[in-house]
Amino acid sequence: xxxxxxxxxxxxxxxxxxxxxxxxxxxxxxxxxxxxxxxxxxxxxxxxxxxxxxxxxxxxxxxxxxxxxxxxxxxxxxxxxxxxxxxxxxxxxxxxxxxxxxxxxxxxxxxxxxxxxxxxxxxxxxxxxxxxxxxxxxxxxxxxxxxxxxxxxxxxxxxxxxxxxxxxxxxxxxxxxxxxxxxxxxxxxxxxxxxxxxxxxxxxxxxxxxxxxxxxxxxxxxxxxxxxxxxxxxxxxxxxxxxxxxxxxxxxxxxxxxxxxxxxxxxxxxxxxxxxxxxxxxxxxxxxxxxxxxxxxxxxxxxxxxxxxxxxxxxxxxxxxxxxxxxxxxxxxxxxxxxxxxxxxxxxxxxxxxxxxxxxxxxxxxxxxxxxxxxxxxxxxxxxxxxxxxxxxxxxxx
Amino acid sequence: xxxxxxxxxxxxxxxxxxxxxxxxxxxxxxxxxxxxxxxxxxxxxxxxxxxxxxxxxxxxxxxxxxxxxxxxxxxxxxxxxxxxxxxxxxxxxxxxxxxxxxxxxxxxxxxxxxxxxxxxxxxxxxxxxxxxxxxxxxxxxxxxxxxxxxxxxxxxxxxxxxxxxxxxxxxxxxxxxxxxxxxxxxxxxxxxxxxxxxxxxxxxxxxxxxxxxxxxxxxxxxxxxxxxxxxxxxxxxxxxxxxxxxxxxxxxxxxxxxxxxxxxxxxxxxxxxxxxxxxxxxxxxxxxx
Ligand SMILES: Cc1ncc(C[n+]2csc(CCOP(=O)(O)OP(=O)(O)O)c2C)c(N)n1
Ligand code: SF4
Ligand SMILES: [Mg+2]
Numbered sequence: 001x002x003x004x005x006x007x008x009x010x011x012x013x014x015x016x017x018x019x020x021x022x023x024x025x026x027x028x029x030x031x032x033x034x035x036x037x038x039x040x041x042x043x044x045x046x047x048x049x050x051x052x053x054x055x056x057x058x059x060x061x062x063x064x065x066x067x068x069x070x071x072x073x074x075x076x077x078x079x080x081x082x083x084x085x086x087x088x089x090x091x092x093x094x095x096x097x098x099x100x101x102x103x104x105x106x107x108x109x110x111x112x113x114x115x116x117x118x119x120x121x122x123x124x125x126x127x128x129x130x131x132x133x134x135x136x137x138x139x140x141x142x143x144x145x146x147x148x149x150x151x152x153x154x155x156x157x158x159x160x161x162x163x164x165x166x167x168x169x170x171x172x173x174x175x176x177x178x179x180x181x182x183x184x185x186x187x188x189x190x191x192x193x194x195x196x197x198x199x200x201x202x203x204x205x206x207x208x209x210x211x212x213x214x215x216x217x218x219x220x221x222x223x224x225x226x227x228x229x230x231x232x233x234x235x236x237x238x239x240x241x242x243x244x245x246x247x248x249x250x251x252x253x254x255x256x257x258x259x260x261x262x263x264x265x266x267x268x269x270x271x272x273x274x275x276x277x278x279x280x281x282x283x284x285x286x287x288x289x290x291x292x293x294x295x296x297x298x299x300x301x302x303x304x305x306x307x308x309x310x311x312x313x314x315x316x317x318x319x320x321x322x323x324x325x326x327x328x329x330x331x332x333x334x335x336x337x338x339x340x341x342x343x344x345x346x347x348x349x350x351x352x353x354x355x356x357x358x359x360x361x362x363x364x365x366x367x368x369x370x371x372x373x374x375x376x377x378x379x380x381x382x383x384x385x386x387x388x389x390x391x392x393x394x395x396x397x398x
Numbered sequence: 399x400x401x402x403x404x405x406x407x408x409x410x411x412x413x414x415x416x417x418x419x420x421x422x423x424x425x426x427x428x429x430x431x432x433x434x435x436x437x438x439x440x441x442x443x444x445x446x447x448x449x450x451x452x453x454x455x456x457x458x459x460x461x462x463x464x465x466x467x468x469x470x471x472x473x474x475x476x477x478x479x480x481x482x483x484x485x486x487x488x489x490x491x492x493x494x495x496x497x498x499x500x501x502x503x504x505x506x507x508x509x510x511x512x513x514x515x516x517x518x519x520x521x522x523x524x525x526x527x528x529x530x531x532x533x534x535x536x537x538x539x540x541x542x543x544x545x546x547x548x549x550x551x552x553x554x555x556x557x558x559x560x561x562x563x564x565x566x567x568x569x570x571x572x573x574x575x576x577x578x579x580x581x582x583x584x585x586x587x588x589x590x591x592x593x594x595x596x597x598x599x600x601x602x603x604x605x606x607x608x609x610x611x612x613x614x615x616x617x618x619x620x621x622x623x624x625x626x627x628x629x630x631x632x633x634x635x636x637x638x639x640x641x642x643x644x645x646x647x648x649x650x651x652x653x654x655x656x657x658x659x660x661x662x663x664x665x666x667x668x669x670x671x672x673x674x675x676x677x678x679x680x681x682x683x684x685x686x687x
Contacts, residue, residue, distance in 0.1 A: 002519055051513055077516045082505070083544040090502035090541070094478075094509020097496060099517055102509075120499055227494045227510060229474050229523060232403045 001074040011048045013075045015213035020178040027208035036198040039166045041066035043173040046213045050077040050100035053091045058143045059195035060105040060133040085110040089117035096126035099219030099226035108135035111149045121188040122157030122260045125224050127180035128188050133195040144377025145196045151351035157260040159189040160324040162294040166203040175274035183221045185267040197296040264325050278327035283316035288339035292356050294320045297344045304385030311397030328359050338366040340393050348375045401427040401473050420444040428471045437467045437613045448490040455649025457639040458557050461610035468617035475524040478507040480533035483564045501538030503527045504545035507552045524624050531558040531572035535593050546600035546632045553627045554634050559641035567644040594667050597634035603674040607667035609638035611656035625681050626674045638664040
């Protein structure tokens with residue numbers, strides 16, 4: 001396998017190169033039955049990926065193995081196991097800086113081990129993709145589904161998207177490369193799913209054929225030149241601002257950080273297009289009772305909404321698909337009739353509840369209730385949702 | 399690409415700073431010719447390092463100048479750095495360089511090297527790591543050694559000043575036993591870590607310990623190590639560049655200190671694997687050395 005086999009029409013593995021629009025919206029699809037890990041393999045297979053670095057941790061290991069198989073089968077350019085997640089994320093940074101479309105996967109303790117890398121990724125404006133299969137954080141030792149780890153990533157300057165199910169993981173992880181690589185965006189993207197609930201659950205999915213794939217990444221259409229000695233050394237500075245104590249150095253650092261956040265904001269129009277909107281709503285459009293959630297909590301909220309409907313109580317579920325950038329305008333619009341907003345979550349701190357409150361502060365009169373909150377691997381049955389509704393509202397079933 | 403990336407667009411020539419024009423007109427690039435670059439160029443050619451903000455007389459600065467002057471193929475060389483005194487020189491280097499974090503230099507370099515081999519299968523791209531002793535041997539030890547285990551085709555250079563200089567003179571793993579530094583107010587209790595030996599155990603094809611007292615020797619070791627890294631496997635250079643500030647020497651005393659240590663902690667250590675030795679012979683025949 002060699003990159004030299006790539007032509008204008010085909011990538012190195014012989015797949016026909018197509019646009020993201022064609023791959024996501026136009027190509028005929030067939031029904032399959034697979035897990036989140038398996039569907040990720042199918043997505044990466046269709047993305048003309050140059051590089052992937054892996055490290056074992058439950059529940060993402062299988063996805064990482066399957067990307068390795070893609071390398072062995074000639075679809076992914078280079079692949080290896082790194083020494084630990086800190087090393088892996090630095091290796092990913094090296095690959096992406098040198099011009100590779102790069103993907104990696106991790107979970108819980110792996111995310112925290114690698115932490116210093118994520119703001120470094122966004123600061124170097126690399127468009128790599130991390131697939132996060134969320135799991136709990138020690139101690140005590142746990143491998144169960146829990147998305148507390150996402151709260152640590154919120155201010156890293158990386159984009160964060162959240163997929164609800166296997167189908168969304170497929171479509172989102174393809175769109176993620178395209179949006180992250182837009183020259184006016186060009187920041188890393190974290191595509192999150194709830195571990196086990198999505199990674200290990202088999203669902204019906206619609207997939208396009210596997211003989212088509214995304215156009216390759218063009219590292220020369222980037223805000224910073226790739227580190228490959230093919231362009232003038234763009235970082236050649238006469239007077240380095242690093243470690244100088246003067247106003248210019250402060251202003252440089254501050255404006256760079258603002259620019260990273262602005263780049264994340266600039267992804268919104270692209271994400272609206274490729275994701276069909278930053279939020280999706282289901283249920284009664286004008287309901288006073290609204291659930292705002294992401295990931296599999298959305299699925300459970302929809303269960304709750306159906307149960308409530310049986311009791312004659314109207315409700316609506318607002319699924320946030322992008323967390324960074326945060327869909328402020330869409331959330332405000334979707335909750336404009338709300339009297340009660342519930343934020344069901346799979347973690348103890350309620351990071352999404354805090355996000356929702358911050359976003360709606362001064363703009364909504366709704367009572368916001370950050371419940372139910374389950375964690376450590378517990379499930380979120382519809383009964384738990386109904387119980388919170390009845391305890392925190394004056395709504396009563398017919 | 400080639401030296402072409404240093405050619406100035408004629409439309410902008412009149413607004414270019416002199417040092418950029420000098421890079422085009424008077425720096426020594428390898429280009430298509432086999433004409434050797436070398437430290438003799440330091441006297442009258444434009445250097446790849448512009449100015450720098452290290453302490454006056456800091457041997458790290460001198461050593462970096464020797465290294466840059468001796469690179470066999472600078473226009474295709476990427477240098478990965480780490481946090482420390484050396485990172486104050488990196489923005490002045492007219493090559494593609496990376497500063498990522500403190501200690502992850504060999505991991506970043508691994509990703510870069512593998513990607514360049516994938517993207518440019520017919521080209522020679524040299525990836526060199528240059529970091530301090532704290533970065534290489536303490537906080538980054540894992541990544542340094544793991545890159546050796548994995549046989550990454552990169553050259554790793556440790557500027558050993560036996561101290562965390564940039565943070566104000568703390569004991570490092572490379573500090574000699576007994577030395578009083580910050581964070582070791584009663585003197586260091588364990589021996590200097592023999593990184594050059596660990597490198598051999600970890601699988602490098604070439605490991606050399608020396609001081610920066612003799613520029614020509616530094617240049618020779620650098621060229622050998624880069625050539626071996628291209629073809630055989632990882633190479634390691636352990637270079638003594640004393641922190642004159644922290645050991646209380648004057649700006650003109652660094653050379654004297656290095657000469658002293660040539661006979662002591664930095665007496666010659668050179669390991670060359672059999673395969674690498676054969677390859678060096680071949681390089682000599684072909685005029686690459
Ligand atoms: C994660 C992290 N820990 C600590 C530091 C602080 N730090 C910056 S430079 C430095 C010392 C570098 O020492 P060395 O690698 O020996 O290089 P020198 O300055 O001596 O040339 C330290 C401890 C940091 N930047 N990042
Ligand atoms: S503190 Fe020491 S190592 Fe750093 S620049 Fe000064 S003399 Fe050199
Ligand atoms: Mg040091």
